[in-house]
Amino acid sequence: MAEQESRTVKGNMATALGAKLCRPNVIPAYPITPSTLFPERISEYIADGELDASMVRVESEHSAMSACIGASASGARVCTASASQGVALMHEMLFIASGMRLPIVMAVGNRALSAPINIWADHQDTVSSRDAGWMQFYSEKNQEGLDLMIMAFRIAEDERVLLPAMVGIDAFVLTHTIEGVDVPAQEDVDDFLPPYDPPHGKLDVDDPATFGSFGTPEYYQELKHDQTVALEETDEVIDEIFDEFEERFGREYNRLNNYKCDDADIILMTMGSMSGTARAAVDELREEGEKVGLAKLTVFRPFPGDLLKEIAGDADGLAVVDRNISPGFGGAAFAEAAGTFINENKNPLMKNFIIGLGGREIFKENFKEMYHKTKEAVEAGEVKEPVEWINMNEEIMR
Amino acid sequence: MSKVKITLGGINEDEGSSKEYKTGSWRTMKPEVDIEKCIQCFKCFDYCPDAAVHKTEDAIEFDLDYCKGCGICEKECPVDAIVMVKEEK
């Protein structure tokens, strides 16, 4: 196994370290809480001669993603970082990056969207970009943020993929929290991630090509289909590269991680930093004799429905925990999970729990409550309230 | 329907290829000219917003690969030599 250096770093430093090891050529970025430390750190690497790259100081996130697109189209390896309103302001450009099949990697400090203004942990920013055609990875801890940055480049640039990717780390809970991480050596990352050499044309004044051309009704649908199939087929590539990463660096990743689910009657499904708390709750519930497991989403797009069917197909209940809300329906992961089982003969009863919005703390007790509520529904054989908000302060509600 | 194959990301590596890209597909009406009536004033040529009118030796002709069927040529023709007819596909 490759030698690795132990460091203690904040989440933003972990993603910046991961990015640096990938030797990006161009980093256009606009600072926004809580991901500002990422471009700060990158600019220090460049100033200190540790990273040979161009940092483009743009005037907005829309410009940041525009510059990413131009640089990536010229054949450069490109990354950026953003959060919240910044990701929302990029929204238009996100579709262009994926439509032009540009493997840009973006670290996101997952944060709530205004109004009211709030800078804390919440998955609304990236979940609201779900349909932009990007791969979406979520981290439970800083180590995952670092590793997923490296793997995101490798997956995104794979000839079978050629799509952009976001790597989420929860605001403050990860971005500003110091944790120990093992940092792979530069030569080992160089071995794992070959230089980017796009199979499609590059922006090159000596050899012109058309990017972002007009797509009339005769072409648009086929192009979107081509891009959609490519995203769906990344499942296999992700599995393959997660396995290779584990062989080289000793850390296991799964699109949907199975923790004690094999014999579980009820499964909690989580995403991001809350998963650690959920695992602790599962352990305590297990000690109390409850047959509960945890399915952790590391990849939200493409949605790992195949693994969810394997992991939760035989369970009695599935509690989908969302740190986001799609007003008018429920949480985003809940909709995906429900859709996954729609044509199956057998499926777990499903409940959706909305929790932790705008940085509201999430406790072990909350997961136990969700478990018991799901168990009650299973025992009653019906779900009276499919979507429930957890940890609400009734006293301040109007 | 078009027969040109799509490319990865819609990226086109051929130079000057926009000439090959026909954009007249969404037209519902197309212009027809009565060459007998045409006095070769070329107002249609001047006013066509899409350069879809070409001058010929004895009159004009329409480039239906690009004509959008807007009908401006019909309105501008001083001798009613142009009529818009329904496009049948």
Ligand code: SF4
């Ligand atoms: S405007 Fe009418 S008359 Fe003049 S060139 Fe065109 S078709 Fe002929």
Ligand code: SF4
């Ligand atoms: S219908 Fe419009 S686009 Fe077509 S030739 Fe006439 S002016 Fe040009």
